[in-house]
Amino acid sequence: MKYKNFSKIQLILIHTLVLLHLFLINTTVWAKKPVIVTTYQYIAGITEQITGNSATVIALAPPQFDPHYIVPKPSYIAKLRNANLLIINGAQLEIGWLPQLIRQANNPAIITGTKGFLDLSNFVKKIDVPTALSRAMGDVHPEGNPHFYLDPHTIPVLAKAIYERLCTIVPENYNLYSKNYTTFIEKFNARLTVWDAQMTKVKGKSAIEYHKIYDYLLIRYGIHLAGTIEPVSGIPPASKHIAKLENTIYTVSFILQDVYHPYDAAQYLSQKFSIPVIVLPHDVGATSDANDIFSLFDAIVGRITQ
Numbered sequence: 001m002k003y004k005n006f007s008k009i010q011l012i013l014i015h016t017l018v019l020l021h022l023f024l025i026n027t028t029v030w031a032k033k034p035v036i037v038t039t040y041q042y043i044a045g046i047t048e049q050i051t052g053n054s055a056t057v058i059a060l061a062p063p064q065f066d067p068h069y070i071v072p073k074p075s076y077i078a079k080l081r082n083a084n085l086l087i088i089n090g091a092q093l094e095i096g097w098l099p100q101l102i103r104q105a106n107n108p109a110i111i112t113g114t115k116g117f118l119d120l121s122n123f124v125k126k127i128d129v130p131t132a133l134s135r136a137m138g139d140v141h142p143e144g145n146p147h148f149y150l151d152p153h154t155i156p157v158l159a160k161a162i163y164e165r166l167c168t169i170v171p172e173n174y175n176l177y178s179k180n181y182t183t184f185i186e187k188f189n190a191r192l193t194v195w196d197a198q199m200t201k202v203k204g205k206s207a208i209e210y211h212k213i214y215d216y217l218l219i220r221y222g223i224h225l226a227g228t229i230e231p232v233s234g235i236p237p238a239s240k241h242i243a244k245l246e247n248t249i250y251t252v253s254f255i256l257q258d259v260y261h262p263y264d265a266a267q268y269l270s271q272k273f274s275i276p277v278i279v280l281p282h283d284v285g286a287t288s289d290a291n292d293i294f295s296l297f298d299a300i301v302g303r304i305t306q
């Protein structure tokens with residue numbers, strides 16, 4: 001069909017309808033709130049600071065479980081299917097549970113390489129990056145230590161990455177996100193000053209932890225890691241390893257225990273050598289006093305420096 005077959009009025013009408021259609025597509029995309037799915041609660045905690053109530057933010061992993069081994073549920077697939085943006089920790093922390101869920105969700109908007117997929121580990125310099133894959137030895141950190149977010153100084157870096165991606169995904173909300181992001185960074189930096197001052201109390205002390213989960217925090221605040229209860233990341237301790245730990249324990253001020261590993265080895269060492277066990281949250285919601293991204297670090301810093 002050629003244009004000359006239309007009258008001028010018909011052409012104007014068609015043109016108007018096309019414009020109206022484009023307008024409706026543009027406005028109905030976000031007529032519903034954008035859905036942002038995050039793997040962990042702490043990522044949702046940062047994201048909500050930037051979106052406010054303008055988005056539906058859903059975290060998949062329950063905070064009381066081992067973040068490496070989350071049990072996949074069918075409800076997670078439905079959440080991923082509806083997502084406009086998926087934000088992950090990365091560095092293979094989710095490798096054991098997320099890839100199969102993404103495949104099953106079959107949502108082209110959130111696959112790797114699209115703007116709907118954000119891997120936070122790309123914005124952080126990781127520690128303990130192995131020179132050769134040591135997975136055969138049971139190491140669950142083949143791309144380096146993925147627990148970078150437990151150093152509170154990492155949070156503003158991650159917040160910036162999230163803020164910038166949100167602006168790309170929902171450019172209509174640029175002003176709102178910018179305002180909320182600025183407020184969040186100011187408030188968080190003020191808390192950082194307080195936490196840094198509190199943590200000077202424990203500078204130079206030695207600690208044992210169950211898993212290499214608090215390393216970024218320990219390095220930040222000059223706490224020496226004397227050993228881990230796990231002989232290798234992801235491998236439970238045998239008595240031979242615990243006996244070896246006992247040789248170095250005389251310098252240790254506290255044992256850091258996460259909420260999801262067995263407490264028995266920490267309690268045994270604690271009783272035998274009179275060293276306190278400090279249970280720390282590893283995510284927002286892991287302990288009752290870690291309700292959001294601020295109180296997560298209030299709880300960690302408060303418990304270590306009590």
Ligand SMILES: [Zn+2]
Pocket residue numbers: 068140141146147211212213233
């Ligand atoms: Zn780990």
